[in-house]
Amino acid sequence: MERRNFLSAASAGFAASLLAACGGGDPTTSDASPVVDRSRKPQPVVTNNTVKARVIVIGGGMGGATVAKYLRLWGDAISVTLIERMPTYTSNIMSSMVLSGQRSMSSLTYRYDTLRTKYGINTVFGEVVAVDPVGVKVTMADGTVLAADRIVMAPGISFDAVPGLGNSDKMPHAWQAGPQTTLLANQLKAMTAGLNHNVVLTIPKTPYRCPPGPYERACLIADWLRVNKPGSKLIVLDANGDYVTEKDNFSRAFLGIHGNVIEYYTNAEIFEVSPANMSLTTTKGITYYGDVINMIPSQRAGALITTVGLNNETQGRFAGVNVLSYASTVSGADKIHIIGDSSATTQPKAGHIANQEAKVCADAISRILSGGSPDPAPVTNSACYSTITMRQASWLTAAFQYDTATSAMKVVSASSAASPDWNQDNFDEMGTWFKALMADSFA
Ligand SMILES: Cc1cc2nc3c(=O)[nH]c(=O)nc-3n(C[C@H](O)[C@H](O)[C@H](O)COP(=O)(O)OP(=O)(O)OC[C@H]3O[C@@H](n4cnc5c(N)ncnc54)[C@H](O)[C@@H]3O)c2cc1C
Incomplete structure (x- = not known):
């Protein structure tokens, strides 16, 4: 299948397949699932003699x-070097279930071996400290400089400093899965149960990573508290004026099944915190106390984006991109492409969307490096399952299509929907979706 056709089919069809799946179908059997077109074999590893272009x-x-994977699958003899600071990747998706004891951190850990051995991707482990957008070069912390024809940046997010928090680890965000997730899980386990022994969870102003994520975490923690810490409450301080997404399901859950556990406050933006007193004070001057505080700060693009000066959108928080290729919109930086949570687009900051943006970007770079132009009509989709209890989930899906009038990705209403309720079938399908998505990215 031609790359363009495959991309369109994979994008548009996947939304439909998810809708079918959420209605009770099986996403693993759909020919439009996110799983790679298995008929496409990875290209033989490019050698110095055969390489036509280099991408970092x-x-x-x-x-x-x-x-990285799709550049190797779709590109014409493109040498791909993937630079990552950590030797393994820990998935944020599903990481709230570590807090409820339903998942281990090791079940969320992914290695880079398959990308290296099956797809011929060069992997370099270390910190990138600088990018030269004009010279198209990368500098590593150890001083190594690597050059390429194009650079793709996908450094995720960084967090705003929380006034009063300093270096204290007493109020973990656990919004970048890793040691903070384990810390928060241990704090929850160790807390005393009962009246006036409460958990506080904060929700930052949008845009932040995974819009439904804090609400689904609140539901999970509330369900877990009900069973494991009877009498304790969960205080949710939302900096936004209302539920950011999936209001029907989350509001019903907060007020209904979790009504005895959750206290939900809107427009509750955090002004400062005191780790010594285990308290948070809002901009309205109200102070809340918690035995455990899950302080999720407001967010911006991965720090490297700001270092390089590509943070030209959302009041300097995120990177402006042309969504046909994900090239930076900063003048002179058009050989730098930015995907995932660091980019400012109309699509949600989600792992599923990062996967989709990656494919559009890989396709565009492959075409550009072969002398062509990006696909003028890309389609992407996002799917999200939210745990409403420890055994039941809801779902939300949206498809996006390039809109020439606004040069942005626009929601395709006919292919976007939320589940009317939550149930165990959705919870089981969430596991299937997660496996398929992670396999599409790492296997
Ligand atoms: C609790 C939670 C639940 C979530 N649930 C869902 C969900 O159900 N569905 C969904 O679609 N999304 C979900 N998400 C969102 C999803 O995890 C993110 O949107 C996704 O990980 C973004 O991908 P990314 O590639 O932009 O960033 P990341 O996946 O964070 O990857 C960034 C990588 O860049 C590396 N890096 C950064 N800077 C440098 C540097 N200078 N040098 C070298 N390496 C560097 C980091 O180490 C990291 O590995 C969830 C997030 C959270 C926190």
Whole structure:
């Protein structure tokens, strides 16, 4: 199948397949699932003699791993070097289930071996400290400089400093899965149960990583508290004026099944915190106390984006991109492409979307490096399952299509929907979806 056709089919069809799946179908059997077109074999490893172009990918998360793989699958003799600071990747997706004891951190850990051995991707482990957008060069922390024809940046997010928090680890965000996730899980386990022994969870102002994520975490923690810490409450301080997404399901859950556990406050933006007192004060001057505080700060693009000066959107928080190729919109930086949570687009900051943006970007770079132009009509989709209890989930899906009038990705309403309720079938399908998505990025 031609790359363009495959891409369109994979994108548009996947949304439909998810809708079918969420309605009770099986996404693994759909020919439009996110799984790679198995008929396409990885190209033989390019050698110095055969290589036609070089691409460096910075960040081996959902966006970076996927773009590296698909550049090798779709590109014409492109040498791909993936630079990642960590030797393994820990999935944020499903990481709230570590807090409820339903998942282990090791079940969320992905290695880079398959990308290296099956797809011939060069992997370099280390920190990138600088990018030269004009010279198209990358500098590593050890001083190594690597040059390429194109650079794709997928460094995820960084967090705003929380006034008063300093270096304290007493209020973990656990919004970048890793040691903070384990820390928060241990704090929850160790807390005393009962009246006035509460958990506080904060939700930052949008845009932040995974819009439904804090609400689904709140539901999970509430369900877990009900069973494991009877009498304890979960105080949710939302900096936004209302539920950011999936309001029907989350509001019903907060007020209904979790009504005895959750206290939900809107427009509750955090002004400062005191780790010594285990308290948070909002901009309205109200102070809340918690035995455990899950302080999720406001967010911006991965720090490297700001270092390089590509943070030209969302009041300097995220990177402006042309969504036909994900090339930076900063003047003179058009050989730098930015995908995933670091980019400012109309699509949600989600792992599924990072995977989709990666494919559009890989396709565009492959075409450009072969002398062509990006596909003028890309389609992407996003799917999200939310745990409403420890055994039941809801779902939300959206498809996006390039809109020439606004030069942005626009929601295709007919292919976008939310589940009317939550149930165990959705919960089981969530596991299937997760496996398929991670395999598409890392296997
Ligand atoms: C609790 C939670 C639940 C979520 N649930 C879902 C869900 O159900 N569905 C969904 O679609 N999304 C979900 N997400 C969102 C999803 O995890 C992110 O949107 C996704 O990981 C973004 O991919 P990315 O490639 O932009 O960033 P990441 O996956 O974070 O990858 C960035 C990578 O870049 C590396 N890096 C950064 N800077 C450098 C540097 N200077 N040098 C070298 N390496 C660097 C990092 O180490 C990291 O590996 C969830 C997020 C959270 C926190």
